[in-house]
Amino acid sequence: MKVPPAFRSTKGILGTAIVLIVLSIAILAPILIPADWATRMDMRARLSPPTWAHPMGTDQLGRDLMFRVLLGAQTSIFIAAAAVLMSIVIGLPLGLISGYMGRTTDNVLMRLVDTLLSFPALLLALTISAILGPNLQNTIIAIGIAFTPFLARIIRGEALRVAQMPYVEAARTAGNSDLRLITLHILPNIMPAVIVQATISLAFAILAEAGLSFLGLGTQPPDASWGLMIQASRDYLDRAPWTALVPGAAVALTVLGLNMFGDALRDALDPRTRGAA
Amino acid sequence: MSYILNRVFSMMLTLFLISAITFAVTNILPGDVAMMIMGTQSNPEALAGLRETLGLNDPLLVQYGRWIGGMLTGDWGSSLVFKEPIAPLLVQKMTASGLLVLFSMAIALTCAVPLGVWAAVHANRWQDTAASSTAMLGVSLPDFFWGIMLILLFARGLGWLPSSGFVDPAEDLGAAIRHALLPSLALGLGLMAHLTRMTRATMTGILKQEFIRVARAKGLNEGTVVWRYGLANAVGPVMTVAGLQVGYLFGSIIVIESLFNYTGMGWLTYQALLNRDIPLIQASVFVIAAVVMLANLIVDLLYAVVDPRIRLS
Numbered sequence: 001m002k003v004p005p006a007f008r009s010t011k012g013i014l015g016t017a018i019v020l021i022v023l024s025i026a027i028l029a030p031i032l033i034p035a036d037w038a039t040r041m042d043m044r045a046r047l048s049p050p051t052w053a054h055p056m057g058t059d060q061l062g063r064d065l066m067f068r069v070l071l072g073a074q075t076s077i078f079i080a081a082a083a084v085l086m087s088i089v090i091g092l093p094l095g096l097i098s099g100y101m102g103r104t105t106d107n108v109l110m111r112l113v114d115t116l117l118s119f120p121a122l123l124l125a126l127t128i129s130a131i132l133g134p135n136l137q138n139t140i141i142a143i144g145i146a147f148t149p150f151l152a153r154i155i156r157g158e159a160l161r162v163a164q165m166p167y168v169e170a171a172r173t174a175g176n177s178d179l180r181l182i183t184l185h186i187l188p189n190i191m192p193a194v195i196v197q198a199t200i201s202l203a204f205a206i207l208a209e210a211g212l213s214f215l216g217l218g219t220q221p222p223d224a225s226w227g228l229m230i231q232a233s234r235d236y237l238d239r240a241p242w243t244a245l246v247p248g249a250a251v252a253l254t255v256l257g258l259n260m261f262g263d264a265l266r267d268a269l270d271p272r273t274r275g276a277a
Numbered sequence: 278m279s280y281i282l283n284r285v286f287s288m289m290l291t292l293f294l295i296s297a298i299t300f301a302v303t304n305i306l307p308g309d310v311a312m313m314i315m316g317t318q319s320n321p322e323a324l325a326g327l328r329e330t331l332g333l334n335d336p337l338l339v340q341y342g343r344w345i346g347g348m349l350t351g352d353w354g355s356s357l358v359f360k361e362p363i364a365p366l367l368v369q370k371m372t373a374s375g376l377l378v379l380f381s382m383a384i385a386l387t388c389a390v391p392l393g394v395w396a397a398v399h400a401n402r403w404q405d406t407a408a409s410s411t412a413m414l415g416v417s418l419p420d421f422f423w424g425i426m427l428i429l430l431f432a433r434g435l436g437w438l439p440s441s442g443f444v445d446p447a448e449d450l451g452a453a454i455r456h457a458l459l460p461s462l463a464l465g466l467g468l469m470a471h472l473t474r475m476t477r478a479t480m481t482g483i484l485k486q487e488f489i490r491v492a493r494a495k496g497l498n499e500g501t502v503v504w505r506y507g508l509a510n511a512v513g514p515v516m517t518v519a520g521l522q523v524g525y526l527f528g529s530i531i532v533i534e535s536l537f538n539y540t541g542m543g544w545l546t547y548q549a550l551l552n553r554d555i556p557l558i559q560a561s562v563f564v565i566a567a568v569v570m571l572a573n574l575i576v577d578l579l580y581a582v583v584d585p586r587i588r589l590s
Binding site: 111112114115116117118119120121122123126127128130131203207210211214215216217227230233234237238241244248251252253255256259260 | 290291294295298302303413414416417418419420421422425428429433524525526527528529531532535536546547550551553558562565566567569570573
């Protein structure tokens with residue numbers, strides 16, 4: 001298979017490499033590393049700077065930061081992926097119907113979506129999480145709902161564009177039903193846009209999870225996520241800045257990788273934006 | 278004129294929808310205001326009595342009507358945590374946050390526009406790679422991570438600026454600015470990264486257009502071509518993105534104000550959410566959404582001012 005030019009650029013190669021590495025860590029770490037390595041406390045080495053025994057240092061309870069970050073990857077990535085999936089499951093039919101049906105349906109649905117867009121995504125996610133009670137499942141629901149209007153808006157635009165194409169018109173004249181037109185003729189053609197948006201949303205979802213957990217309204221202990229680790233480091237910043245730097249770097253690297261991957265993916269799938277930032 | 282009227286009508290409709298969504302979301306809560314006032318261990322009869330007095334037994338639609346009626350007549354109720362009327366509390370906190378939003382927007386725009394233009398002018402050369410990579414890194418770091426780094430560097434390390442707290446500008450302007458500087462910087466850095474990417478993308482497109490080639494062919498110097506001809510055309514799109522980022526900013530201030538203990542709107546909302554102070558949650562969520570919507574409306578109207586080709590219709 002030929003590799004598209006966008007993925008032969010430094011950005012594309014780096015992004016793909018980072019995404020693959022982080023994904024492998026998220027999948028393999030829980031299998032290869034015993035879970036108690038992340039919770040084992042070494043009271044003589046509390047807040048220890050990076051050493052041979054603890055290459056990334058330890059936290060306030062003497063737990064090894066390297067193992068915590070590696071095992072935390074699964075939680076952070078799982079929450080982000082599940083939340084984005086949820087926003088696609090709700091946003092895709094909404095956007096498709098709105099863009100395809102047009103007129104009143106479109107007006108009503110998009111008015112609702114625009115209103116939801118007035119709520120800052122993080123505020124919406126925080127409110128939903130606070131109301132449902134913070135835990136892993138509700139964090140996914142909160143981020144998923146908060147991201148839905150963005151996806152619905154983008155999918156609606158794409159559906160509108162594709163629905164007006166001559167081949168759709170031809171398929172309609174040939175007597176295809178609305179359902180058949182949407183699922184067989186429109187959906188496959190908006191998938192590239194959905195995939196690109198999903199990649200970019202994934203980056204934002206990881207940031208959102210970190211923000212929610214940082215405020216104590218996301219993942220709760222004993223689950224270990226990167227945001228939770230940064231939150232725990234707040235009281236020890238003076239003495240042990242690495243407790244914040246290690247999980248912070250993990251978030252930054254993952255989001256950076258996803259952003260670069262998403263950019264390359266967009267360039268590869270959408271010729272209109274080739275050459276843009 | 279009819280455009281403005283249209284927009285005002287549409288704005289009222291959106292405000293109504295915002296209020297309905299806010300009310301609906303906060304009413305899924307298990308437990309109610311009466312329970313929060315009296316505590317979970319309270320006497321069931323007293324609780325029932327309080328529910329009756331507060332009108333919590335009425336149908337939701339009636340309760341919504343009462344809430345929205347109160348909002349319209351200036352009676353926003355009282356906060357359960359702060360034991361204060363909500364309206365003056367919100368005005369005070371909004372002013373504090375307004376300072377942060379203005380500062381961070383100013384920091385972001387003054388850095389992002391020159392940086393983005395510089396990257397676009399040197400497209401695909403080292404300058405572009407440097408600016409774009411920095412911006413990419415900026416977009417990828419959580420705001421609170423910037424905040425932590427800034428506290429470590431400027432407050433703990435160098436001791437130049439306070440690491441937390443809020444001072445009313447009316448009392449001591451200098452101290453107010455010093456306290457607002459680090460949180461604004463933390464907000465502004467992430468925002469700057471977004472705007473740099475946007476400016477670069479817009480300018481790259483513009484610099485490839487015919488009229489730029491004509492301007493160069495006329496022998497105009499490069500400065501005039503880029504800044505007068507190029508940037509003038511990029512202002513609109515960049516401004517629109519900056520306007521859209523106001524929403525992002527109001528999400529971020531919740532995290533940043535909590536981190537810096539800056540007692541503004543974000544801090545207030547966080548306290549309301551943590552303590553399940555429903556009347557305060559409803560009011561602050563509504564106000565933030567309304568402010569974000571207004572900011573976007575203002576940007577839309579300004580668009581016509583900076584770009585005379587746009588006719589509002």
